[in-house]
Amino acid sequence: MDKEQKTQRTAVRERANAIKEFRCKNLIAVIENPTNIGNIGTVIRNVNALGVEKVYVIDFRGSLPDDWEEMRERRSLTKTSASAVKWTFVKRFESTESCLDHLEKNGFVSVVTSPHVKGKQSVYLHEGDYTEHAKLAVWFGNETRGISDIAVERSEMCIAVPMFGMIESLNLATSSGIVLYEVTKQRRAYQSKYRRSNERRPRKKPLPTIMPREG
Numbered sequence: 468m469d470k471e472q473k474t475q476r477t478a479v480r481e482r483a484n485a486i487k488e489f490r491c492k493n494l495i496a497v498i499e500n501p502t503n504i505g506n507i508g509t510v511i512r513n514v515n516a517l518g519v520e521k522v523y524v525i526d527f528r529g530s531l532p533d534d535w536e537e538m539r540e541r542r543s544l545t546k547t548s549a550s551a552v553k554w555t556f557v558k559r560f561e562s563t564e565s566c567l568d569h570l571e572k573n574g575f576v577s578v579v580t581s582p583h584v585k586g587k588q589s590v591y592l593h594e595g596d597y598t599e600h601a602k603l604a605v606w607f608g609n610e611t612r613g614i615s616d617i618a619v620e621r622s623e624m625c626i627a628v629p630m631f632g633m634i635e636s637l638n639l640a641t642s643s644g645i646v647l648y649e650v651t652k653q654r655r656a657y658q659s660k661y662r663r664s665n666e667r668r669p670r671k672k673p674l675p676t677i678m679p680r681e682g
Contacts, residue, residue, distance in 0.1 A: 498522065
């Protein structure tokens with residue numbers, strides 16, 4: 468390993484240590500049956516930049532490999548952001564049911580995003596409390612059909628981004644960025660002050676919520 472490679476590896480390690488306490492623990496973004504594979508790469512970029520822990524992709528058509536390492540080699544994903552795909556944990560599921568079963572088995576509560584009320588508790592994005600549950604999965608539906616009925620039925624609530632124009636929906640990349648920004652902002656503020664437990668246990672020394680800007 469030459470000097471330049473050692474310098475790069477040291478820089479990567481320092482960056483990983485710097486962002487560690489800003490990551491949102493036990494927060495997963497779920498993409499349900501995306502039509503455009505390229506959109507997955509964009510969501511992964513948002514997830515990584517905002518500090519979400521993992522991405523789950525429900526892939527009915529088998530467009531992606533099961534193996535994460537193989538997934539990282541896919542040009543359709545990496546052309547949007549090769550570095551984000553490299554540094555983000557992604558897991559593939561063949562069905563919505565199998566993903567929900569996995570999440571529920573591991574103690575995760577799901578919330579879904581939709582511009583329309585679907586018979587569940589429905590809140591505007593800024594009105595929701597995303598710190599109530601220690602383990603949270605935020606679902607984003609298909610670009611044309613939206614979120615599935617089964618995902619809605621097994622979720623706790625439905626989140627909508629307020630719309631003020633003639634267009635009533637946002638594309639997957641935009642909606643994931645907006646929704647996950649609010650969710651991660653709340654959860655970072657929470658984990659800065661409290662330790663996760665059945666009761667809120669204040670930290671003796673709060674964690675920072677914003678990384679210092681580089682000069």
